[in-house]
Amino acid sequence: MPADADARTEPPTQRRRDEARKKGQTAKSQDLTGAVVLFAAFVALNFLGPGMFKSMMLIVRAGLLSETPGDLGSLMPFAAAVVVEAFKRVAPFLVILFLAVLAVLYAQVGNVVTLQPLKPNLSKINPLKGIARLFSTRSVMMAVQNIWKLALVSLVVYLMLAHTASPVIYAFTLGFPDAFWLGSSLAFNLGMELSAVLLVLALLDLAWQRYKHEKDMRMTKEEVKDEFRSMEGDPKVKSRRRELQYRLALQRIRRDVPKADVVVTNPTHVAVAIQYDAEAMPAPKVVAKGADELALRIRQIATEHRIPIVERKALARALYETVDVGQYLPERFYRAIAEILAYVYELTGRSPIGVQGSLVGG
Secondary structure (H helix, E strand, O other), rough: OOHHHHOOEEOOOOOHHHHHHOOOOOOHHHHHHHHHHHHHHHHHHHHHHHHHHHHHHHHHHHHOOOOOOHHHHHHHHHHHHHHHOOOHHHHHHHHHHHHHHHHHHHHHHOOOOOOOOHHHHHHHHOHHHHHHHHHOOOHHHHHOOOOHHHHHHHHHHHHHHOOOHHHHHHHHHOOOOHHHHHHHHHHHHHHHHHHHHHHHHHHHHHHHHHHHHHHHHHEEEHHHHHHHHHOOOOOOHHHHHHHHHHHHHHHHHHHHHHHHHHHEEEOEEEEEEOOOOOOOOOOEEEEEEEEEEHHEEEEEEHHHOOOEEEEEEHHHHHHHHHOOOOOOOOHHHHHHHHHHHHHHHHHHHHOOOOOOHHHOOO
């Protein structure tokens, strides 16, 4: 296993990350969820607590002062009414806790909904594997972290209680209402400070969980190669696709090259067929182009139809790389093409008059 871990030196691909998310394997901290919910609970109690307490006291008072039904049949509706009234008072507090849970989960893992973790897995209930996981390095590390967290929280609680020892001793001299409110205030302050400490520890745990998740997701170089191969597809399918693309390109060449006035070559690697009609076209147009084998086919078809072939290495390469089939030539090529067309017209006996002027502007 260590050797395998050492071999995983490559960062995970996006496909690997997506597959892990579909399985519910994301970097999240359970401690952060608990800490945020605890902190939200105390903040909500700070605003809603007094009102909730007064409402619950009124419900209790009303229940004690009312005439309690003597038979069980009448007692059940009475109890149900009391429970409904109590739930109405507590509902806003519960809603805040629910929203806090949703917010912290969404902040950690985003929009991930999957039932994959709920699928039965026999390996998880295998007692031998369970014992192995219990004494694994990861379990030992988690135990050490939990002991460290417990010790730190215990120290914080001790320091807080030591700081409030005087008010606690003073509470014995107070009446019940004052002692109750003093105890509530001390408990609230202790809860807020403790939840803040737990929140800091949870953020550290989240950073650790993300680091560990990223490390577990690493891939070997061979796995990266295999994944890219699978993404590119079967070699037979790729070969078939290239063959089909070649046939379609060849059909276009056979159809369009006979329309050309000249073919500019490089001389064997690249061929570009150009058509120009000064009366009907605003500029010369590339009707076909190709490299290597397709360039050879263009020259063969041009020879069959007696279309002049002119070797201009730099021009052919520039046209092939910058102008797509069916596009008119950019203005920077006008002078060079005008000279070629004038030469071609002179060879074929066509009148070259107006070629230079129409392309170069006189």
